[in-house]
Amino acid sequence: MSVGIRLEHVSKRFDHSVKGEVYAVREVSLSVEDGQLVTLLGPSGCGKSTTLRMIAGFEEPDAGAILIDGRDVTHVLPNRRGIGFVFQNYALFPHLSVFENVAYGLRVQGRDERAIVQAVGTVLDLVGLAGYERQQPHQLSGGEQQRVALARAVVFEPKVLLFDEPLSNLDAKLRLEMREQIRALQKRIGITTVYVTHDQEEAMAISDRIAVMDRGSVVQEGSARDLYYRPRTEFVARFIGRTNVLKARVLSSSQVETEGMSIAFASGRQPGDMMSLVVRPEMIALRAGGGPGPNGRIVQVTFLGEKTDYQVAFGGTMLQVVMSGLASAALQPDTAVTIDFNVDGFHILEQD
Template identity: 55%
Template structure:
């Protein structure tokens, strides 16, 4: 890609991706990471400078978008304002010159499938945002595409409606068994709907796995910090013996499984999720000083200073939480298996 002011711009680098039939795979990452460019290349809206794109074994790298057998759901719905809901959904079938009776049957079926039966004669501006997104989804799936593509389809909806719509998208995708590639920057949305998630950073896929593996076993600090909340700690290895490794964190001791831990004296980085930590009332564990306590209804969040570094602790069921005031010295507890070693450098892992 060329820019007259900055010269060559590389939006995506060496992306190697295979999506299984019927799978919902999400491209997840911050703005500018290359996820939408990747999606647009699959769709045929942008041409890659190298490599190949295959759909069902057919090389479509140089095939126009309208000949790729794809359905595309846009972020802004992209409905025709002058057409009725029926006309919007029927448009792709009319272009394909389906018989009118078949179009009527197919559109009626898909409108019922997305919960819009009886809405066919309305115009888009007579519908809510969520209903318009359902129309966009119906238009994409009515042609029964080989691949269904979503470009941040829920970003214009309010938080409650996003949760409802993501469940609908997942339900329909599983019912129709359409191979799907979904783009979002919302990690919770990605975790809720995906079979696998490809996390992208600077135009590359840095980890491709299930939501659970990404959360529990991130391969880099970037993935750990982007998927959920994470405590990233610097430590030094004290000892490795009998399947356990002892770590020094600013004078405080943590114990974790020895697998992959380098020799004593080595600096390491580890990840601990906030919900894996607890405030230990026995005073037997490593010491920390409470900096703040925040009550959030369904949970309480603590921020503590531990070995010169800040830790976030989440306690669910606040009714059972004994409030600890800021400035109090407490002990913390964490199961060794909940401490995850990060590799020295980021690496790509496909699971």
């Protein structure tokens, strides 16, 4: 498959009044295949929005190259890159109708009126806003405004679509609905897309691939499943979903020790080696009463309908455990429990 967007060793520095020269983005290399949706995910200040703005042309890199559809656009103006951009605050023109907001880019391009009417009608139908042409932005809900912004971004059939935290201003229910609509639309039109968010669940729900960023660099990229079950670092493990990180020592080819307790696990490491084990909350089961094997004590129970969350004191570590079903309801705070680790879900971090 051909590459729609390629970043080659891209860096961006800013002068900070207190810190001096600061790298917002450092040596980022990334490829997005045609038709893929790749999400830049990370905490505030990690460089994801700056990276997106460099792809768009709103910021110019200090080093490296940006290619769109095989063409070097590193120093090309935004309006000549063939991109559609959906802003966090929608950036709709308040004095223009829905039709005119969507038609604006086509008018700037000098399209004839018949082509504009046809294109706007088609895209409004695509985003579920047929019949809204005469409405003003202030008459629309937040979700409807977001769909107008999306329609405006895709109406001129750009090569690339860019999203900068587009759902952050919506309530939880509407965010869920809109992310499903964005994903469905992106797949339907097959447009190469880069999406920025700090919301892990949002990224996992919509992305073909995710690039996790920290302090200006991409620290790991892959599918949501890869990042969730096979994180390279503790940062990625803790940022993608909830997790437990256990410091362990290899006892033998089939045993490791953590928190003074032995667990049957073939680590492939040498006796005496130290390592960090990642185990997700759903990979742990609890049984009331102490017995052979690792033991702990329930500290907190949170009932969440289809599942129950537990905080379990395990030596000097507080384990997060998630269980479902009626059997889990019998486990109450201060209950002594035997901890059953599903070692098939263990993952050894490459780095600490």
